[in-house]
Amino acid sequence: MKFVDEATIDVAAGDGGAGCVSFRREKFIPFGGPNGGDGGRGGSVYAVADRNLNTLIDYRYARRHEARNGEHGRGSDQFGAAADDIVLRMPVGTIITDLDTNQVIAELLVPGEKVLIAKGGDGGFGNMHFKSSTNRAPRQKTPGWPGEHKKLKLELRVLADVGLLGMPNAGKSTLITAVSNARPKIADYPFTTLHPQLGVVRVGPERSFVVADLPGLIEGAAEGAGLGHLFLRHLQRTRLLLHVIDMAPFDDSVDPVQQAKAIVAELKKYDESLHEKPRWVVLNKLDMVPAEEREKRVKDFIKRFKWKGPVFQISALTRDGLEPLIRAIWEHVATFQHEEPDVDPRFDTPGATDGAANG
Known part of the structure; x- marks a missing residue:
């Protein structure tokens, strides 16, 4: 449909x-x-x-x-x-x-x-x-x-606890497929996601949260470029944003740091309150990075991105690092489970969960 x-x-x-x-x-x-x-x-x-x-x-x-x-x-x-x-x-x-x-x-x-x-x-x-x-x-x-x-x-505006954002082909659809019951289209080309996908993540009996996967953003999205700007409104009711970053782009000339900064800039242009939401960085596709280079590449990204919040190292394809990520998300959203959904919730960015950066 x-x-x-x-x-x-x-x-x-x-x-x-x-x-x-x-x-x-x-x-x-x-x-x-x-x-x-x-x-x-x-x-x-x-x-x-x-x-x-x-x-x-x-x-x-x-x-x-x-x-x-x-x-x-x-x-x-x-x-x-x-x-x-x-x-x-x-x-x-x-x-x-x-x-x-x-x-x-x-x-x-x-x-x-x-x-x-x-x-x-x-x-x-x-x-x-x-x-x-x-x-x-x-x-x-x-x-x-x-x-x-x-x-x-x-x-x-969809009601979801967690929203996924990132560039096209960052692995958001693979991630939501790995952790939830959602089955979005997955392919090796950009813009495979054309409309929001919702998935329910089961953490345990009567313990679950909803994740929203949106079409990938590109630079200039706040002014109407690409598809993602059409659906940014769906992030406004989420409690947490996961910024999914492709650490192994097909094109060697693509810099993940520059892409990540472009996404943050688009959020701020579109809605200041969206930029102020709690946001965690998820470094994806690390299975495609040689083992001896992973630690160096991750440290280089964090240093150049100047990121001081929670960082998760995962591979959505092989499911490496997903358990700590799911556990940390649940601990964050559980405090809001019994509250009425807000039109435009604003919360302070949380500190890193113990062990979260280890993925």
């Missing part, structure tokens, strides 16, 4: 039914009086967070959603029937914004959460509503109130 994380839709709640002007006229009842009923309420439009959905593709092709109008009131004290509400199911993590006011109406962060996005109009009053001791034959009625009409922007 094609991944869609943005859509624009029109929603229209139903109008309320009009009230009725009617009088009771029956044989042998000379003083019948007013009996016009009120109109029914128009249908409202609700949005519900559905954990079984992971894309907004349904709203890419179905852009207009209308609720029915309420029935008009009738004589014989009959009120009009209220119209049924309609419910739009959306993925957890969807942000709903009113395009006319540019205000966020709702953020669906909890599975099953239900929010009103367009209210149906109330029904109008029939003439029986205006009966009084001084107005015994009222001929007033009111029309139904109109329902709300809105043009909405839907934006999906």
Whole structure:
């Protein structure tokens, strides 16, 4: 299924039914009086967070959603029937914004959460509503109130504990395949990942966290170059970023340090809060570096990159060094497991986990 994380839709709640002007006229009842009923309420439009959905593709092709109008009131004290509400199911993590006011109406962060996005109009009053001791034959009625009409922007930001970022072909897809149940496309050419992939990492009974793999970033991504800039928003709700770096690039002229600095610069250009998130460096593909050169190459990278945070040395292909990495991630995200997900969480960068740099 094609991944869609943005859509624009029109929603229209139903109008309320009009009230009725009617009088009771029956044989042998000379003083019948007013009996016009009120109109029914128009249908409202609700949005519900559905954990079984992971894309907004349904709203890419179905852009207009209308609720029915309420029935008009009738004589014989009959009120009009209220119209049924309609419910739009959306993925957890969807942000709903009113395009006319540019205000966020709702953020669906909890599975099953239900929010009103367009209210149906109330029904109008029939003439029986205006009966009084001084107005015994009222001929007033009111029309139904109109329902709300809105043009909405839907934006999906996936809910994940950990986000993977790095250059294309850095080994992010191989890493998420090795540690989780995700099965993204893996190939020996850049941009094999075209949309976010989510994987659940099982650490033990009732102990797990979610990892998001995004398309690789390239220099200039914040200005629209490449594919990764389209999905940087999905990193904004993560608790931790893993910066995956290819330590054995195919082209000898490629410098991993320069690539790593370019990624950090793109994060800062895109969103300062994203740059401030806890970020760990994961040096990947060390199985392709000669054993006698590994230690020297790692030390050289850390020195030139001027990195003082956690460093992990792994090979996603052979699974070397993955256990310490998973254990350290769990220790970090476990402290946030029972908190409500934040729109834009900001935390201080943690210190290195004991033994983490040894991979």
